[in-house]
Amino acid sequence: MSRLLHALPPLALLAALAALPLALGSNPYLLNALIVTGILTIGAMSLNLLLGYTGQLSLGHIAFFGIGAYVSALTSLGFDVELGFGLRAVHEPWPAAVGFVLAVVAAGACGYLIGRLSFRVRGAYFVLVTISFAEVVRLVALNWVELTQGPLALTNIPAITLGLPGLGTWTLRTKLQNYYLVLAVGTLCWFVVARLVGARFGRAMRGLKENESLALSVGINATRTLTVAAVVSAAMAGAAGSLYAHYLRIIDPEVFAFTTTVGMVIMVVAGGKGTLMGPVVGGLIFGLLPVALRPVMAPEAQWIVYGLVLIVILFVMPRGIVPGLAGLVRRRPARAVPVLEASPEAPR
Amino acid sequence: MSPILSIDHVGVRFGGLVAIADLHFDVQAGEIVSLIGPNGAGKTTAFNVMTGFLKPSQGEVRFRGTSLKGLQPHDITRLGLARTFQRTSVFPDDTVFDNVMIGLHRQGASGGAPGMARASLLDTLLGRAGASEQALRARAAALLDWTGLGGRAREKAGSLAYGEQRLVGVALALATDPAMLLLDEPVSGMNASETRVFVRLLRQIRERGITILLVEHDMPMVMEVSDRIVVLNYGRLIAEGPPEAIRSDPAVIEAYLGQGSAARRAAAEVREAACA
Numbered sequence: 001m002s003r004l005l006h007a008l009p010p011l012a013l014l015a016a017l018a019a020l021p022l023a024l025g026s027n028p029y030l031l032n033a034l035i036v037t038g039i040l041t042i043g044a045m046s047l048n049l050l051l052g053y054t055g056q057l058s059l060g061h062i063a064f065f066g067i068g069a070y071v072s073a074l075t076s077l078g079f080d081v082e083l084g085f086g087l088r089a090v091h092e093p094w095p096a097a098v099g100f101v102l103a104v105v106a107a108g109a110c111g112y113l114i115g116r117l118s119f120r121v122r123g124a125y126f127v128l129v130t131i132s133f134a135e136v137v138r139l140v141a142l143n144w145v146e147l148t149q150g151p152l153a154l155t156n157i158p159a160i161t162l163g164l165p166g167l168g169t170w171t172l173r174t175k176l177q178n179y180y181l182v183l184a185v186g187t188l189c190w191f192v193v194a195r196l197v198g199a200r201f202g203r204a205m206r207g208l209k210e211n212e213s214l215a216l217s218v219g220i221n222a223t224r225t226l227t228v229a230a231v232v233s234a235a236m237a238g239a240a241g242s243l244y245a246h247y248l249r250i251i252d253p254e255v256f257a258f259t260t261t262v263g264m265v266i267m268v269v270a271g272g273k274g275t276l277m278g279p280v281v282g283g284l285i286f287g288l289l290p291v292a293l294r295p296v297m298a299p300e301a302q303w304i305v306y307g308l309v310l311i312v313i314l315f316v317m318p319r320g321i322v323p324g325l326a327g328l329v330r331r332r333p334a335r336a337v338p339v340l341e342a343s344p345e346a347p348r
Numbered sequence: 349m350s351p352i353l354s355i356d357h358v359g360v361r362f363g364g365l366v367a368i369a370d371l372h373f374d375v376q377a378g379e380i381v382s383l384i385g386p387n388g389a390g391k392t393t394a395f396n397v398m399t400g401f402l403k404p405s406q407g408e409v410r411f412r413g414t415s416l417k418g419l420q421p422h423d424i425t426r427l428g429l430a431r432t433f434q435r436t437s438v439f440p441d442d443t444v445f446d447n448v449m450i451g452l453h454r455q456g457a458s459g460g461a462p463g464m465a466r467a468s469l470l471d472t473l474l475g476r477a478g479a480s481e482q483a484l485r486a487r488a489a490a491l492l493d494w495t496g497l498g499g500r501a502r503e504k505a506g507s508l509a510y511g512e513q514r515l516v517g518v519a520l521a522l523a524t525d526p527a528m529l530l531l532d533e534p535v536s537g538m539n540a541s542e543t544r545v546f547v548r549l550l551r552q553i554r555e556r557g558i559t560i561l562l563v564e565h566d567m568p569m570v571m572e573v574s575d576r577i578v579v580l581n582y583g584r585l586i587a588e589g590p591p592e593a594i595r596s597d598p599a600v601i602e603a604y605l606g607q608g609s610a611a612r613r614a615a616a617e618v619r620e621a622a623c624a
Contacts, residue, residue, distance in 0.1 A: 192473065199472045199481065200453065207450040210439040214517075217399060217433070218524050219425035219454035228469065 010190065010277060017183055021176055030291065031175040037287025038182035039244050040260070044267035044279035045189050046236035051265070052273035053197055054229050055209035056118060059127045059261055060134030064234040066256040067110055068103035068241025070141060070148060073157045073251055075099035081147050096160040100242045107238020108231045115230030116223070131258075138256035153252035160246045178247045185243060186280075189236050194276055196232065205229060266306075270313045272320025281321050285309075350413060352377040352528055352559050353398070353429070358407035360393055360583075367393045369583040371407075375528070375561055380554055382562045382570045385580035391563045392434060394580070395530050398561075399431045400424045412527065426454055430526035434533050434563075437517025440506025444497055447505045447516055448488040451523030455484060488523070495519040495549060510537035515546070528559040535566050547573055571595060579603075 024030050047061045078093035114133060118126050141148045148154060160181065163169035172181055196202055204225045207215035216222060245251050263286065271282025289309065293302045317324025351374035360368040368390040375381045383391050396402040398409050400421040409416045411429050419427075439447050471480075492498045495515055500508060505516050514534050521529055535543045543566065550573055554560060564570050570577065570591075577594040579587040581603045587594060594600055 195473050196469075200484075201469060201472060203446070203450040204453055206442060206446075207439055207453070210441050211436055213401065213421075214433060214436060214439065214520065215450070216401075216421035217425060217431050218451045218520055219422045220450075221420075221422045 010280075013277075013280065014183075014187060018180075021179055026176070028175055031179055033288060033291045035175060035178050035182055035247060036244075037283060038179070038186055039240050039247070040264060040287055041267065041280055041283030042182070042186050042189050042240035042243070043237050043260075044264045044271075044283045045186070045193060046233045046240065047261075047264045048268045048273055048275075048279040049193055049196070049229055049233040049236070051268055052275065052278065053202065053205040053209065054226055056122065056226065056229075057127050057265070058114070058130040058230075058233070059258075059265070060130030060132070061233075061237055061264060062256055062258065062261040063130070063134035063137045064107040064110060064237035065241040065244070065260070066134075066137060066141065066253075068107045068238030069245040069251050069255050070154070070241075071106040071238070072096070072099035072103035072242035073154045073245040074147070075102050076158050076246070077154060077156070079147055093158075096158050096246050097162065100160060100239065100246070103238045103242035103245075104235045105238075107241065108235035111230040111232075111234025112227060114234070115227030118223075118226045118230065134256060134258070134261070138253055141256060142253040148253070151252060153250050154245075155250045157245050157249045157251065159249065160243075172246075178243075182243055182247075185239055189239070190276065190280070192232065192236070197276070201225070201228065266310055270310055270320055272317075272322035272324070275320070275322045275326075278320050278322040285321075351375055352412055353561065354410045355394070355398070356407050356410065358394070358397055358404045358409060360390070360397060360402060361405045366583050368397070368404075371580070371583070371585055373578050373585060373588060375559060377527075377559050378554065378557065379575045380550065380560045380562065380573050382564060382574040382577045383580060384564065384567075384570060384577060389580040390583040391580055392532060393583075395431060395532055395563065398424075398530060399429065425524050425526075428525070428527035429530070430521040430524045430528070431530040432514070432517040432521050432532055432534060434536075438505035438508070438513050438520070440504070442505060443502055444505050444508070444516055445488055445492065445501040448491055448519055448523050449484060451520035452484050452488060454524055455487065491519055491523055494552075495522070496545065511535075511539065511542050514538065518549070522553070522558075526558060528561065529553065530561045530563075532563050533565060534562070535564060535569055543569055 020034070021031065043061065043065050046064070047058060050056050050058050050061075074091070075094050076096040076099040078091050079089070080091075081089045083089055110133075114130060117129055121129055142150055144150070145152075159171050159173045159178075161169050161171045170177070172178055197205065204215070204220045207218070207220055208222055208225060212222065241255070244255065267282035267286050268279045269282070270286065271280065272278030286306065286309075289306060290299070290302055293305055297305070313321060317327075319327075353375040355371050355373050358368060358371045359366070371390070371394060383394065385391055393402065397404045398411075398416070400416060400419050400423065411424070411427055414427060416424055416427075416429075439450055442450065489498075489501070492501050495518060497512070497515055497519060500512060505513065508516065514537060518529075518531065518534060521531075535546050538546060547569060550560060550562075562570065562574070574591055576589065577587075577591055578585060579594060579597075579600050586603050587597050587600045589597075
């Protein structure tokens with residue numbers, strides 16, 4: 001019974017999101033906003049796995065997203081690169097769906113490296129490592145012109161083609177198709193996170209976040225736990241990046257913009273970090289805010305409202321919208337928790 | 349018989365500061381041994397060395413014949429040596445029940461109770477972890493009942509009274525299914541009746557075959573439960589023996605309690621406790 005009650009809000013949200021295009025008709029502007037919001041929300045969900053459940057703030061999270069985008073784009077476009085010493089790397093184009101898988105794998109591998117590092121560096125140092133990592137990757141994308149076209153952008157990225165043996169293939173070119181693809185991937189990511197945090201692995205993450213020494217003393221392997229979390233988180237961000245590349249069909253080094261990471265952090269913190277629904281709720285609110293504001297104010301002015309909304313949310317519900325509402329439902333006074341808990345603790 | 353834990357000439361220096369000069373003692377399986385000494389004597393440092401939180405500058409610790417050199421805290425827990433902490437003994441934002449569930453992390457790893465096959469990450473993702481989860485929940489409930497925390501299962505651990513938090517810490521250590529337990533001031537913050545209940549629990553723990561090494565300032569309690577007492581001062585072992593020998597050892601009383609009127613009063617307290 002209580003399991004059903006827990007499952008109800010996400011199921012209702014999923015049904016609503018699945019039905020939304022029917023209600024909207026085929027408004028391409030709204031559909032576009034929803035697709036981009038959905039992709040960023042997947043990014044926020046992946047960030048939440050680290051920030052919300054292990055307490056580690058990855059401020060370079062966009063690196064995994066961008067790596068996913070570039071790996072997927074390059075896999076499906078092919079490349080011919082001089083490596084020096086007379087070596088050339090030539091790659092013929094592969095299907096975009098293969099690019100998606102490789103994007104997940106490549107981003108996950110980068111997550112492994114960052115996760116191993118987190119064995120030694122936690123808290124503020126982890127934040128710095130991730131920021132630096134993202135900046136290095138951005139500079140590579142900007143300056144390795146032969147591979148990435150640099151600021152000229154990779155163009156003509158093919159759309160994802162899905163095929164089932166015996167049932168034919170679909171190339172997902174329309175916005176509606178991409179909307180449902182993003183929804184499907186988002187739902188899958190939601191399940192992965194839900195399964196992970198609801199079991200032994202989730203308890204290990206919570207233990208490490210709440211009291212690291214005690215967690216170690218009951219036999220929790222900090223390195224392994226944080227590494228697995230980083231790999232899964234990075235792989236999901238890579239998946240989002242791949243969706244982004246094949247939807248927009250053009251990417252440039254701007255996908256590594258720092259502000260996108262900040263946007264994801266805002267989504268997670270405002271929605272409620274360490275909750276399953278938090279990043280989804282935060283993602284939808286902050287992703288769609290520009291849509292709501294566009295008729296009434298200029299894009300520059302929207303940023304002010306953006307900031308005000310965040311401040312109001314965190315003032316009224318310090319732990320984020322989802323825990324705040326859950327607290328109201330349970331009729332328990334919300335406990336005062338420092339608003340800026342997002343700033344990492346100093347390593348002990 | 350070979351000892352379950354042997355501290356072999358361990359020394360710990362932080363830069364120029366000598367926290368432990370040369371510590372050397374054994375604990376036999378099934379014993380309750382207390383490690384006492386004034387504040388700053390190096391007791392908690394010794395615990396940190398035994399459980400892998402600190403690397404000794406010299407010497408080594410052996411547990412059940414295995415050298416603990418280079419092992420991480422979680423490796424040492426897996427070998428069957430569990431500990432509690434002096435100050436932060438709980439996961440504050442989780443319920444008492446979930447605290448114990450976190451503590452059961454290693455259960456089913458190998459040689460666990462039957463039917464306790466541990467779910468792998470893949471099982472978890474595919475939703476096949478249900479059976480082992482249920483076994484864990486039953487185990488957590490049993491452990492809470494045993495430690496007398498059953499009535500607190502649904503409360504947030506961080507909101508419990510201090511003494512009860514210490515008890516949660518002990519339940520967490522027990523959850524790792526240890527062969528030996530290191531308890532760092534378990535009854536601090538407990539009142540007299542809570543302490544009496546705790547002493548009973550300690551004896552039950554020992555009856556289950558778990559060896560206990562205790563750091564404690566509550567002298568009456570130490571004298572009551574210990575088979576043997578090891579006295580530490582300025583990072584050095586100054587005496588070792590059964591409670592009767594320790595309580596009448598003038599060198600211990602002087603070194604442990606120091607000189608002066610406050611010390612004489614404290615010494616009288618110790619004698620009183622000895623008579624009680």
